[in-house]
Each structure stands twice: as structure tokens, then as C-alpha cells.
Amino acid sequence: MKKVLLLILLSTAVHFTYAQDTSLLKDIEETLPVSEKVTGAFKSTRVINAHSVEMLSKRNLDFRILHRFGFVSDGIKQLFGLDAASMRMSFDYGITDNFTVGIGRSTFRKELDAFVKTRLLQQTKGTKEIPLSIVIAAGYTVHTEEYFDGKKPTVADRSAYYIQLVAGRKFNSKFSMQLSPIFVHTNVPFVITDDRKIFAMGGGARYKVSKRTALTLDYHHPFGELADNYTDPLSIGVDIETGGHVFQLHFSNATGMNERAYITQTTGNFFKGDMRLGFNLSRMFKVGKKRA
Amino acid sequence: MNFYILLFSLLLAVNDVTAQPKVFTKTGTISFKSKTALENIEAVNNKVLSVWDMASGTIEFSLLIKGFEFDRALMQEHFNENYMESDKYPKAVFKGVVENSKNVLLTSNNNYNLKVSGALTMHGVTKQINLPVTIKIKNGEANAMASFSIIPQDYNIKIPGLVADKINKKIDVLINVPAYKILATK
Numbered sequence: 001m002k003k004v005l006l007l008i009l010l011s012t013a014v015h016f017t018y019a020q021d022t023s024l025l026k027d028i029e030e031t032l033p034v035s036e037k038v039t040g041a042f043k044s045t046r047v048i049n050a051h052s053v054e055m056l057s058k059r060n061l062d063f064r065i066l067h068r069f070g071f072v073s074d075g076i077k078q079l080f081g082l083d084a085a086s087m088r089m090s091f092d093y094g095i096t097d098n099f100t101v102g103i104g105r106s107t108f109r110k111e112l113d114a115f116v117k118t119r120l121l122q123q124t125k126g127t128k129e130i131p132l133s134i135v136i137a138a139g140y141t142v143h144t145e146e147y148f149d150g151k152k153p154t155v156a157d158r159s160a161y162y163i164q165l166v167a168g169r170k171f172n173s174k175f176s177m178q179l180s181p182i183f184v185h186t187n188v189p190f191v192i193t194d195d196r197k198i199f200a201m202g203g204g205a206r207y208k209v210s211k212r213t214a215l216t217l218d219y220h221h222p223f224g225e226l227a228d229n230y231t232d233p234l235s236i237g238v239d240i241e242t243g244g245h246v247f248q249l250h251f252s253n254a255t256g257m258n259e260r261a262y263i264t265q266t267t268g269n270f271f272k273g274d275m276r277l278g279f280n281l282s283r284m285f286k287v288g289k290k291r292a
Numbered sequence: 293m294n295f296y297i298l299l300f301s302l303l304l305a306v307n308d309v310t311a312q313p314k315v316f317t318k319t320g321t322i323s324f325k326s327k328t329a330l331e332n333i334e335a336v337n338n339k340v341l342s343v344w345d346m347a348s349g350t351i352e353f354s355l356l357i358k359g360f361e362f363d364r365a366l367m368q369e370h371f372n373e374n375y376m377e378s379d380k381y382p383k384a385v386f387k388g389v390v391e392n393s394k395n396v397l398l399t400s401n402n403n404y405n406l407k408v409s410g411a412l413t414m415h416g417v418t419k420q421i422n423l424p425v426t427i428k429i430k431n432g433e434a435n436a437m438a439s440f441s442i443i444p445q446d447y448n449i450k451i452p453g454l455v456a457d458k459i460n461k462k463i464d465v466l467i468n469v470p471a472y473k474i475l476a477t478k
Contacts, residue, residue: 024343024352027475028316032341036358040373057365173379211374212452241374243455244366284366 035126041133041170041178044246044282045092045100045117047204048218048235049254049262050180053133053168055119056094061285064090064104066257066278073273081276088257093287106257109190113258115139123169132169138162141260153188160186160260164202174208182220184263195224200263206239214239216250222263233266235278248280312346312394315434315472322355322467326460333367333459335360342469344434349393351408353386353467375449376415384414386421396427396434403428408438417447425467434472440465 042052045062056062066088070081078084090104090113098119105112117137124130141160147153162185168178180202189196202220209215218235237250253270254262268274320340326333337359344351357378362368372378388410390396396404409422425438441462444451451459 024314024345024350025341025354028318028341028343029354032318036356040369060365173373211377241370243370243458284364286364 035124035128038123038125038133038170041123041168041176042204042206042216043214043239043241044248044280046248046280047178047206048216048237048248048250048252048278048280049233049257050182050202050204050218050220050259051115051117051135051137051164051166052204053123053135053166053176053178055098055117055135056092056100058094058097059287060094061287062092062094062102063283063285064088064092065281066090067280068252068255068257068276068278071253071268071274071276072251073268073275086255086257104258106261108256108261109143109145111141111143111145111258111261113139113141113260132167134168135166137164137166139164139259141258157188160184162259162263164259168204175205177203177205179203180220182259182263184260186260186264190265191227191230194226194230194264198222198224198226198264212241216248218252220263226264229267230264231266231269233262234270237278244284246280246282248282250278250280251275252278312396313398314343314345314347314475315398316343316475317341317469317472320353320467320469322353322465324360324463324465326463328458328460331458333362335362335368335371337361340467340469342472343475344390344393344436344472346393346396346398349390351386351388351390351393351410353384355384356382357384357414358382375444375451381415384412386410386412388421390425396429398429398432398434401430412442415447415449419446434469436467436469436472438467 042054044052045054045056046052068086070078070084072080074081086108088104088106090102092100092102094100100117103114115137117135119133119135121130121132121134123133139162142155143158162182164180164182166178166180168176170176182200182202184198186196200220200222204218206214206216216237216239219232221232231253233252233254235250235252235254237248240247240249253268253275254266255276256262256265318341319338320342321336321338322340323334323336337355339355339359341354342352357376358372360368360371362371388408391407404427406425406427407422408425411418412421421440423438423440425436428435441464443462
């Protein structure tokens with residue numbers, strides 16, 4: 001009897017080890033690291049005007065064409081602003097996944113600009129959780145506008161600098177938000193009584209309404225002494241993605257499309273119709289040979 | 293007492309003869325290709341997990357959708373965000389059976405052409421698939437290669453009209469496990 005019992009016990013034990021294997025992968029899956037990067041907080045490296053927490057990937061060239069028309073409040077005679085257009089053209093390039101450089105030129109004040117942008121922190125989820133991404137951007141602008149008072153400004157007179165910190169989080173697959181404090185130093189402001197050093201607090205958000213479209217919001221509030229006609233830049237738009245392009249269509253009160261211009265030289269009250277139709281067109285190119 | 297020892301050793305011996313090992317990999321490769329006149333799309337995932345119980349023939353594959361690497365970062369983003377919705381469906385899993393798996397011996401160098409059938413789950417849809425697999429045994433390690441094609445619509449992956457000409461109706465998938473290793477833990 002004892003023998004039989006033992007036999008049964010043994011055979012069930014053998015059975016048991018087989019019966020447990022409902023998923024073969026369970027054991028090895030547990031040994032893997034399960035942290036992953038949270039990507040795609042914004043569709044583009046710019047929310048609308050401001051830098052977003054997104055960076056370009058290595059060897060990606062982003063050719064951007066930006067347009068801002070006149071105020072809608074200019075009425076039918078100006079075809080609601082469409083008769084006037086201001087533009088900026090730029091090339092941004094990802095040297096590494098965490099380091100982007102860019103150059104641009106705007107028709108507004110015939111201004112050239114350049115920037116470097118780097119990622120300090122990448123949002124991740126999983127075992128190693130980092131709640132937000134942080135990037136920092138620093139730039140230089142120099143306008144080449146003619147002066148009519150006979151005095152020729154030096155390069156230094158025409159120069160401005162900015163540094164911006166962007167901290168953002170993708171809360172879920174639809175909603176992302178960021179804060180973007182910025183410091184702008186203009187050597188000689190357009191309105192000479194304006195503060196040369198301006199600090200501004202900014203915020204941006206996006207909400208995906210479908211897989212390929214998202215609503216965006218971009219706002220900054222400058223602190224400091226600016227002429228009375230200067231206002232807070234506010235833009236509300238929609239991102240539309242079509243294959244290799246991102247099309248950002250929006251209304252904004254800012255004419256300027258570089259940091260100095262939109263922070264310190266935005267005019268018009270958005271809520272009184274002083275908004276402009278604008279669009280950013282971003283086309284991505286891959287430079288160089290295939291990734292090994 | 294002698295009887296027990298005999299019984300036990302017999303059981304062990306039987307186990308040893310019939311039991312083929314369970315083998316696994318963490319570095320399998322699955323790639324896919326879509327070729328059209330307008331655009332070539334290619335991506336590789338080389339962190340594919342697989343376990344194969346050679347005795348029963350049961351085989352499983354698992355991969356993270358985000359692990360597919362594209363040459364173009366933007367394509368990779370669109371693949372994850374717009375097509376595979378990898379936040380919602382992070383994994384693709386295959387559970388199947390290798391026919392005549394018992395005949396495969398790790399002890400001698402040989403090639404086998406076998407059939408695998410099972411269920412592929414991705415993007416929240418499970419489909420039955422059958423595919424031929426080539427297994428090459430070399431120096432006690434099994435290399436497995438297989439290919440099949442899938443139709444994105446079968447897995448409820450929607451392709452908008454705007455890009456329909458840029459994505460082939462059939463996506464060719466290539467599976468390569470360079471070396472299955474014996475799973476030590478049980």
C-alpha cells in the first residue's frame with residue numbers, strides 16, 4: 001500500500017511540473033527591464049511658437065516654413081489679414097537624439113536666429129519612473145533691418161539672446177502639458193525704453209482629438225517693462241499630421257516667430273480679434289546613410 | 293528500500309531519454325518590409341523573446357511593439373502612435389505548436405523543415421496562422437528561420453486613404469532566432 005501511495009505521489013509530482021507551464025515565457029519575461037521612454041508628447045519640436053519638450057532624432061533634418069498673416073480684425077479690405085504675410089524659414093538638425101541645432105530667418109525685422117537645444121531628462125515609465133522631460137534651449141538673434149536715422153547700429157546693437165527651460169509631461173496618450181520659463185536679453189530694444197532683460201513664464205499644451213490631429217495651446221506672459229502696445233503672445237491651433245509633414249494651423253497674436261520677437265514684440269489683443277491666421281509646415285528629412 | 297531507489301532511478305532515466313530541453317532566446321529578430329513604388333518601409337526588432345518546449349512542441353514568441361526600429365524616427369513614431377497604438381497594445385504574442393518537434397535532436401548537426409501553427413495576437417486581435425519553419429542544428433544550438441505575410445486590416449490596423457499607396461497591402465515578416473539556448477531554470 002505504501003508503495004502504491006508513493007508511486008501515485010511521485011507521478012502526480014511529475015505531472016505537476018508540466019501542468020504549471022501555462023505560459024512558457026513567464027520566467028524569462030520577468031528578467032527583462034521594463035522601463036520605457038515616454039515618447040511623442042508633442043507632434044513637433046515646437047508647440048506653436050515655443051520650443052516643446054520634443055527633440056529631433058539623430059540625423060533628422062526638419063525644414064520648417066512658418067507663415068503669419070495680418071490681424072483678422074483688419075477686416076474685409078485686407079481679406080481678414082491674408083493680404084499681409086510674414087514668414088520664417090528654418091533648418092533644424094538633430095546631431096544626436098539629445099542635441100539639436102537650428103538656424104532660421106524671419107522677414108519680421110529681417111532677423112536671423114540660431115539655437116542649440118539639449119535634453120536633460122527624459123520621461124520614462126516602468127520600473128524606473130521619471131515623471132517629466134526637461135529640455136533647455138539657448139539662442140541668439142540678430143536683426144539686419146535698416147535704420148533711417150543715419151546712425152548705423154553695430155552687430156552688438158542688433159543682437160539678442162535667450163535661454164529657455166522647458167519641463168513637460170505626457171499625462172496620457174492624448175494630453176501633454178509643459179511649462180517654459182524664458183529669459184530674453186535684447187541689447188537695444190525696438191522701443192528704447194523697454195527693459196533689456198525680460199523674463200517670461202510660458203505654458204503649452206496639446207490634446208489629441210484623433211490619431212493624426214491635435215489641439216494645441218501656447219502662451220507666454222512677460223514680466224518687466226514693455227511698451228503699452230505690447231501684449232502676451234497667445235496661440236491656439238491644430239496640428240495635422242500627414243506622413244512626412246506636420247502641419248500646424250493656428251490663430252496667434254504674435255507676428256514674430258523667434259523667441260525675441262514673440263516674447264518682446266507681440267501686439268494686439270487676441271480676444272478683440274487681433275489674431276492672425278498662421279501655419280507652420282514641418283518637413284522631416286533623414287540625412288546620411290541607414291542606421292546600422 | 294532498494295525497490296524505491298530502483299523506481300526512482302527508473303523514473304529519472306525515463307525522463308532523461310524522452311525529455312528534450314526547453315530552449316529560449318532573448319535576442320531573436322523579427323523584421324518586416326513593405327515595398328511600394330513610392331516608399332520602402334522597413335523595421336527590425338532584435339529583442340524578441342521566445343521559448344520552445346521541444347518535448348511538447350509548444351512554442352511562444354513575444355515582443356514589444358516599441359522595440360521595432362525604423363531608419364526614420366518619424367516613421368517609427370507614426371507606427372507606434374497611429375497604426376499599432378503601442379500604448380494601448382504594447383506587445384505582440386504568438387503561441388503555437390511545432391509539428392514533429394520531438395524529432396529535432398540537438399545532439400547532431402542537421403536541418404529540419406517543419407510546420408508551425410498557432411495564434412498571433414497583436415493590436416488586440418488574435419488570428420490563427422500557419423507557417424513553415426527551417427531549423428538548423430549546429431553544435432548543439434538551434435537556429436530557426438521563418439517568414440510569413442500579414443494583411444494589416446486583418447488585425448484592425450487602419451490605413452488612411454492618403455497613405456494607402458505608400459504601404460503595401462501585404463507586409464512581409466521575417467523571423468530569425470540565431471541561437472536557442474537551453475533554459476537552465478525550470
